[in-house]
Amino acid sequence: MPDTASQQLIRVLAVLPEIEKRSDALSPGSERPLEVTGRQALDPLAPQPASGIPTETSGKHVSNPTGEIRSTTSASLVRLGKFSTMRRIRAAAFYWTAEVPVVVRIALGLPREPILSKRVQHARAAIGGRDLLEAPEILDRGWSPGFSYLVEELVFGEHPLTPPEKSRAGAELIHRLFAALERADLRYVTEKTHPATRKRLARLLERFDPTPKMDPRKLMDATARLVDGDHLLPTGWSHGDLVFSNVIRRPDGGLSVIDWENADDRPVIADLAKLGAAMPGTEGIEMITGLGPGSLLEEGRSSLGTRDQLVRYYLQELSWWEPKFERARKTNRMATFNSWVGRRLELLAALSDR
Numbered sequence: 001m002p003d004t005a006s007q008q009l010i011r012v013l014a015v016l017p018e019i020e021k022r023s024d025a026l027s028p029g030s031e032r033p034l035e036v037t038g039r040q041a042l043d044p045l046a047p048q049p050a051s052g053i054p055t056e057t058s059g060k061h062v063s064n065p066t067g068e069i070r071s072t073t074s075a076s077l078v079r080l081g082k083f084s085t086m087r088r089i090r091a092a093a094f095y096w097t098a099e100v101p102v103v104v105r106i107a108l109g110l111p112r113e114p115i116l117s118k119r120v121q122h123a124r125a126a127i128g129g130r131d132l133l134e135a136p137e138i139l140d141r142g143w144s145p146g147f148s149y150l151v152e153e154l155v156f157g158e159h160p161l162t163p164p165e166k167s168r169a170g171a172e173l174i175h176r177l178f179a180a181l182e183r184a185d186l187r188y189v190t191e192k193t194h195p196a197t198r199k200r201l202a203r204l205l206e207r208f209d210p211t212p213k214m215d216p217r218k219l220m221d222a223t224a225r226l227v228d229g230d231h232l233l234p235t236g237w238s239h240g241d242l243v244f245s246n247v248i249r250r251p252d253g254g255l256s257v258i259d260w261e262n263a264d265d266r267p268v269i270a271d272l273a274k275l276g277a278a279m280p281g282t283e284g285i286e287m288i289t290g291l292g293p294g295s296l297l298e299e300g301r302s303s304l305g306t307r308d309q310l311v312r313y314y315l316q317e318l319s320w321w322e323p324k325f326e327r328a329r330k331t332n333r334m335a336t337f338n339s340w341v342g343r344r345l346e347l348l349a350a351l352s353d354r
Contacts, residue, residue, distance in 0.1 A: 005039045006067055008084055011108060012091045013041065015147050016073040025102050025139040025151045026095065029074030036067040039080040046076035046097055075104070082331070094154060101154035102139060105261070108147045123237040123263030127180045133173070133239060133257040155258060157250040163280040166244055169255060170279040173242070174287050177272055181234075181296045184268070188301040189235040191267060193227050193316070200319040208341055214349035219315075222352065226312040227319070232303040233267045234296055240264055242271045243278045269297065269309040273317075276310065277343055282350045285310060289351075311351050314344045 013034070020026040034041040076097055081090030089108040095101060121138075128135030140151040160169040194200075201223055210216050239246075240262030248256045276284030292298055292306025304312065321341065328337035 005080060006036055006069065008080055008086060008089050008091075009036060009039075009041050009078060010069060011086070011089060012078055012080070012093070012106060013069060013071040013073055015106065015108065015144075016071070016075060016078070016093055016104070018144070019104060019106070019142075019149050020074060022142055023104075023140045023149075023151055025098075025100065026104070027074055027098065029072050031070055031072045033068045033070050034073075034078070036069055038066070039084075041069055041071075041078045043076050048096075074098075082333070085330070096154060096156075100139075101156070102151050103136075103154045105150045105152070105259075106147060107149075107261075119265060120260055120263045123239065123265075124260055126184065126237040127239070128257065128260065132176050132180050133242075134255060135257055135260060155248045155250060155256045157248040157256070160244045160247060160249060165249070166279055167283060169244065169247055169249060170275055170284055171287060172255060173247070173257075173275055174272065174284070174291070177268075177275070178291050178295055181236075181268060184236040184296075186234045186236045186268065186296055188232050189267075190230050191233050191235075192230050194319070197227050197316065197319045198223055200322065201315065204318055204321050204341070208338075210345045214345045214352070218352050219345075219348060222311055222348070223315055226304070226308055227315050231312070232301055233269070233309065234302050235266060236268050238263065238266050238268060238271045240266070240270065242274045267309070267313070269306075269313050273310050273313040277314075277347060282347070285347060285351060307351055311348060314348050314351075318344050 017028060020028045032043065032045070035044050073093065074097075075093040075095055077094045079092050079094070081092075084090050087109050089106075091106045091108075093104040093106065095103070124135045124138070127133050136152040136155050138150060138152050142149060160166045198220075201220070205216050205219070210219060239257060239260060241259060242257065246257060246259045248258060250256055272288050276288050278284070288310065289307050292309075295306075297306050297309065302309075318341065324340070325337055328334050
């Protein structure tokens with residue numbers, strides 16, 4: 001069977017009626033056609049909510065559908081995840097016409113862990129509170145052989161898209177993350193480095209010339225100093241993918257953070273580093289390195305300062321470039337991959353000059 005978006009959408013739409021029967025937060029639908037455009041299927045007759053279609057669902061409503069799928073779901077829109085394949089599908093179904101608007105996050109061909117794991121629930125409880133990262137409320141969850149799902153409240157609003165919007169949202173979230181550190185039950189864990197890290201980074205430098213961004217000798221020197229050895233780092237719950245496509249500015253002006261399936265117990269610098277990379281220029285890492293001294297990032301038993309924790313994180317991210325490269329190649333997202341590599345090199349250069 002061809003690994004096309006339409007085929008993946010058909011598989012998702014086949015399980016949605018069963019999920020709608022199981023969950024009290026949903027109601028079954030009647031058979032109707034959905035318009036397929038790229039990686040999403042939309043009910044063209046679904047009325048738009050008073051606050052507008054939330055941009056976490058699309059952000060780009062394309063008026064020229066490329067096909068049609070008949071389905072009995074009551075969802076207004078179904079959207080595939082960025083790296084879905086026929087073997088491992090992630091998708092979200094949006095029900096903005098329901099009495100309580102919800103989104104259903106679905107995983108097919110994957111272990112139930114990504115959506116339903118206890119670590120995700122613990123992370124949401126620890127740092128997803130209303131005065132911290134503000135995770136949507138979970139209304140239901142379940143699993144069946146072949147798929148798992150989570151139903152949560154649908155957050156209306158817009159992603160921060162422009163540089164000023166990203167700067168404002170990023171600054172708010174950085175301050176919230178530092179506030180979360182003060183409340184967290186942090187542990188200091190010796191983080192061991194994969195033995196192939198240096199070789200993987202060397203292969204990256206063979207394929208991508210870092211010279212426009214960073215002197216390759218500086219990069220390998222930093223690897224020898226910060227990555228080759230083991231370091232004691234503050235560790236706690238983190239979101240795991242804190243980028244602006246997972247942040248929504250609500251109509252009331254507040255921020256909500258969505259897509260928690262990568263949440264885990266890891267070095268707390270991870271969320272700060274992700275956010276710093278997503279913000280314009282170097283303003284994010286400058287704010288983080290400015291707030292780090294005197295915080296729990298550096299106090300206690302941490303063996304590295306804030307700047308070195310950031311450098312170490314970006315180097316480790318780059319060392320795992322090969323799986324990311326293959327996913328990008330298979331999903332025709334090489335421009336995004338190249339931008340990702342260039343951005344990390346740019347940040348490493350800025351941090352090495354500080």
